[in-house]
Amino acid sequence: MLHAVATRAADYPPATRTPLAPQVTRPRAGLPTLILQGVTRTFASGATIYAQEDAAEFVYQVASGMVRTVTLRPDGRRIVHGFHLGGEIFGLEREQLHHCSAEAVCETRLVQCPHSLIEKAAGDDLETAQELRSWLLLSRDQTAERSAYLMYGSAFEKLAYFLLDLAWRTQAHGPFELPMSRYDIADYLGLSSETVSRTFSVFRNRGLIATRGRQVTLLDGRIRRIGAGAERSPHWPRAFP
């Protein structure tokens, strides 16, 4: 897939210039740390926080639990745009309406902050404005990075990236819980749920991960290389064990 630009590619030896630093290796320091003020509300597992095309009155910060943002394509397919974990902010829109719906993946507590308060804080205080810009750039970069991994990779790379990303974001150093279903993961990664399931099985059979229900443990540095796209995907086993 190097195409005709192979000549130019030679100018950037992968060893010295790191193309596409994976989010997973990104240091926690240096991230903007916005903290929203507002009412704390609790949502039951599966509850809708807001629906697509609802008025975008509030911005949310996850206190505990997990949120997924979702749209439906005209042909009926579902797209999961992302999962939001503790500390993360979602629901900030450019226009008057939400362009996707948000649902609680499991029991979730959220800080609900009026949109107008954000604008006001940014107008009043230069440092807050700067922090908000930095957060916007970060969220643009994360979206771009995600699509780089998810658009151009194999099922192996996608799932590896997903697991590493989640492990990093939860700061997990051992087993961690995946509160979402295989269907959610599939719609997030652009795969069928069957392929997600199969890929989990292959990782498990190769000793890259261990699973117990929806709990996962990353066992092996090799999964890191797959997730970073550093090596061509390991192929499906010829004979399935």
Place this chain on the structure above:
Amino acid sequence: MLHAVATRAADYPPATRTPLAPQVTRPRAGLPTLILQGVTRTFASGATIYAQEDAAEFVYQVASGMVRTVTLRPDGRRIVHGFHLGGEIFGLEREQLHHCSAEAVCETRLVQCPHSLIEKAAGDDLETAQELRSWLLLSRDQTAERSAYLMYGSAFEKLAYFLLDLAWRTQAHGPFELPMSRYDIADYLGLSSETVSRTFSVFRNRGLIATRGRQVTLLDGRIRRIGAGAERSPHWPRAFP
């Protein structure tokens, strides 16, 4: 692919609530119109404007021509993140370094604006700060929308989306020029160049588009429905005409 959430999907009849308004249908009005001040520089076709990991000193606005932003994956595959047309801004980074390189697709004139000037303008003037925030949100949304189309669609949908998006952005009402190669398009859409070529041929054979070299004319509203994901992709012809 509706999965188990089919029940919930029923709550959002596609007819009334439009999931994922395609950029193509988005009105030009309402977009933030930042104009950068600075030196105008000209780049020859293929010239590098900045390389991955270069210091991010400047932000650019396209005066004429077209720019592509590119990264290389560790495995050598190339990713084209986007194409920037007249009026569009690129090169604004959250950190000190550029995270992808930018190259002129054809002869291109750019306005080069020091990064510090942007920060200063945002600090000095509330309205500029507001406009910058709006632009950041827009560019996040466009990235997200693009990945929704490009991650989850077939080759037909990807190419149709690409053509419609470009036609809209150039405000073309007739034939328009694609200055980039099939390789560029392929690396942008996450397809092989052969598949891009074949898909062009199918569109042409079905009377959806006409081509003359790298010039394209959209002939038929049907391509709009494919690009918007409104119908399942038309299948490859059994026997190729």
Place this chain on the structure above:
DNA sequence: CGCAGTTTTGATAAAGCTCAAGATCTGTGG
């Protein structure tokens, strides 16, 4: 005209999807 790069087309193979059936898990009521 002829070369180098690009684009198109063809044949084959691989990755992932669909359909289908079992297995496992979870919550509920007896």
Place this chain on the structure above:
DNA sequence: CCACAGATCTTGAGCTTTATCAAAACTGCG
């Protein structure tokens, strides 16, 4: 505590889409 129902997850078989390899046709330019 157990049994059952419904959902979720796993595995299998066949098929579709797209990548890959290969070669021919086209284009622009010296």
